[in-house]
Amino acid sequence: MSELFEDDGPDSGPSNAYDFTVSELSGAVKKTVEGTFGNVRVRGEIGRVSRPRSGHLYLDLKDDRSTLASVIWKGTLARLAHQPEEGMEVVATGRMTTFPGQSKYQLVIERIEPAGMGALMAMLEKRRAALAAEGLFDEDRKRPIPYLPEVIGVVTSPSGAVIRDILHRLRDRFPRKVLVWPVAVQGQACAGQVAAAIEGFNRIEAGGRLPRPDVLIVARGGGSLEDLWGFNEEAVVRAAASSSIPLISAVGHETDTTLIDHAADRRAPTPTAAAEMAVPVRLDLVATLDGQGARLSGGFSRYLSWRSERVRDLSRALPRPERLVESPRQRLDHASHRLPAALSRGVTDRRARLADAAAALRPAGASARVTAARDRLTQADRLRPALTRNAAAQRRTLREKAARLRPDPILHAVTRNCADLGRIWSRLAAAAGALRAERVRHLAALDRTRLTLGPSETLARGFAIVRTGEGKVVTTREAAAEAGALELEFRDGRLPVGGPGAASTGAAMRPAKPARRKTPPPDDDQGSLL
Template sequence: MSDLIEDDAPGGNSPEFTVSEISGAVKRVIEGEFTHVRVRGEVGRVSRPRSGHVYLDLKDERNVLAGVIWKGVAQRLSTQPEEGMEVVATGRLTTFGGQSRYQMVIEDIAPAGLGALMAMLEKRKAALAAEGLFAAERKKALPYLPQVIGVVTSPSGAVIRDILHRLRDRFPRKVLIWPVAVQGAACAPEVARAIEGFNRLAPGGALPRPELIIVARGGGSLEDLWGFNEEVVVRAAAASAIPLISAVGHETDTTLIDHAADRRAPTPTAAAELAVPVRMELLAWADAQGARLTGALSRALGQSRQRLADLSRALPRPETLVAQARQRLDYWDERLPGALRASLQARRLALSEAAAALRPVVLTRRLGEARRGLDGWAARLAPAAARLRRDRAEALRRAAAGLRPATLARETARKRDACNALSARFAAVAEGQLARWQDRLAALERMRQTLGYTETLRRGYAVVRAGDEVVTTRAEAERAGPLEIEFQDGRFSPGGGAPKKRPSPKKPPEQGSLF
């Protein structure tokens, strides 16, 4: 201490210290006296900056103790501090000279007794319920008879043996076991990862995706079951697309995963009973239903047979049904010869009356009248023909008078010019129409090649034929005879030699000009 004492100043002999010296001395004293302490108190203010460290206050009814949890320790804690929680913190006391205060470096923190755990559990339950994670409308129905069941539990405990034994007794199913820790700090993250892992399995993959998940654990204290009260487990159970049964603890034990699961089983054995029905009961029920069906069919057949017999007795005899028709047939058979003779006589009389009008005298008179009418028309025909001939000759002379050489030449030139102009217009229109048709034909040809199956062959596909028929299924190929496979560069017959080159499509004939 002598090196810290300078020469006595006038007026006193007390030594002088720097601020850092005093701060260091206090730090050494506090850390030397309180190397390892356990402090019980209520968590006050909690701060989590981006650095990952946790700053908090431990308080009672009179004093406040500042605390810090370094990032590495905070990540390993099984219980995260929350404001208002009563805890027991383990660590060491130190000072922070920059603010002239002492603080506790916390190395572990745990709830202070069952009451604190229950208070924290109720608070977390209320918060998750407010988010709707426990709502009844979110719960899914369990499959009646799942093909694959996923079990999340410890592989070494009695729970998995009870589940497998119960499933084997009731209805054997495929079981996938995801081993996890069922208590301690690793419990919550492993259970959450197991639930998420089962949901990520693809249906139809190498590892079958379960149709039902059972999360199971035996009984224990609240601290032992605390991993199933963690928020990460509850959220994983609520987000599971696969129906989930919670079988954590015994009948009196309740955890938060029970509220988020689709069904809660009081014991792991009860979970197995909820998962599958009893096979023998199903077989007995099926036999009973088969017997009922057989009896119903027999009764229905007997009733139908009796009904048919009753109806057949009510029907008249066939002879009675055709008696009247037979009598009417005999009646008309008796009247038919007389009716035929009467009809023949009436036709003969009508023919005689018509033949009376065709006598030779009548025909000669009508022929003479027709000849006289024809002679009259012949006498009028010669003057009419002569008059028509004169009129046509006069018209021809007038037309010839107008056909002079100069007029003919002028009219011919005008008609020729008009004809040439019309021909040029027609040629232009025809060439334009022909060009449009050729463009359209080329576009259609490109579209045909694009949409045709030959383009598909160039992409690596092939066409299988049996003769002229295209084979599209395995069953048709097995029934067909020799097969022929068409590739992009030709056809190939298995066992038939070298492939035949596919004939190139014929080009359309060249369209010549119309002029």
């Protein structure tokens, strides 16, 4: 192939080398790359990671010297056990291909996995540091666990031994209501289901048909780092940190540590220990309450005895009751001696006020008030002429307005407007008829022009239409040369020429269809104005 691109220099003359198109050359390169590298495994560090809205994932695999563009399609990305993250060292399996749109080659990844336990631990530590920097693991965010919750929510697998251990421990210590949210505790679906369960418990409203838990327990048995990886996902950690219900993390055994342990309000070494943290021992609580009740009864008895002694001591310092009422009794006797004189003075004062009030009701005073009222009424009679004049003026104004509203002027105005409307309607009908006639004439002229420029009139002037045997119109000499048979259309029919069927069909002349003339619309009196 290299010989096809040899350059003999500017003076070598024309070359016989094949001219590739850009698409042909890109396709040849694509076949070569895909045929040679159809299945490869590449080890490297993930660099740039891009997640467009299409759902595909674009990333770079790099080492200390080179960078390899890679892509993971949306369907493959949903099946991956570990989601790629920047800085993660992985081993990717896939096939090489090219992208002709940008003249670049890339790796289509079908399977990706961390490059050993060290890579997983490094990624875990990096994620822990990033979440800790956001404050998700701060101690001041953690809430205390209720001492005796009414309802306990458990997020775990319904078929494992963990839920049975939790229920057995709760039954032994202090039976409580338990709500179990079944989830997958390992695998790719684990993180999404656990986060959804925590958020679902928090969305339960208090006082609803389903009781709202007072404390949550996220539990799982022991396992390897890969088995517990779902509880290290960022979605689970954020759901645990944002939970408004206190949360106890019981994932794995004592030596197993996941990121949800840092975000939870309390960490339990085992699921059984989580149940013990959630509720106290009922018998111990009953014994404690009995002891507290006995102490309360003894203390209350001692308090009553002390208060009784205190009352007796204070009663000795009080004076005798007879001495307390001596002074009030003396004041009552003094007031009883002064009461008759005070009543006599009160009656005398009220009799004097009554005499003064009776003086104002004598006949002479009443006559004077009646005379004054009559004088005021006489002055009011002087207003009658003014009121009469005002009423007469209002009547004259009313008669003038009534004269303007007589029916004769209104009827005259209506008659005049009807006559004007008739004249305007006649002028409008005449203008509409003239406009319609003008449009009909213009349409007839256009139809004549159409017939003059149509194919039938052109054929009548000596021209012909050349078609192939399939009926396609031929307009160039090259197309006529490539056609197997031709057919000429004249004014009075078609004539086949050339090809194997020309001799037998030459005499068959097909008359041309006459052009159909468009009948002008009828000229009626109520045509459209347009």
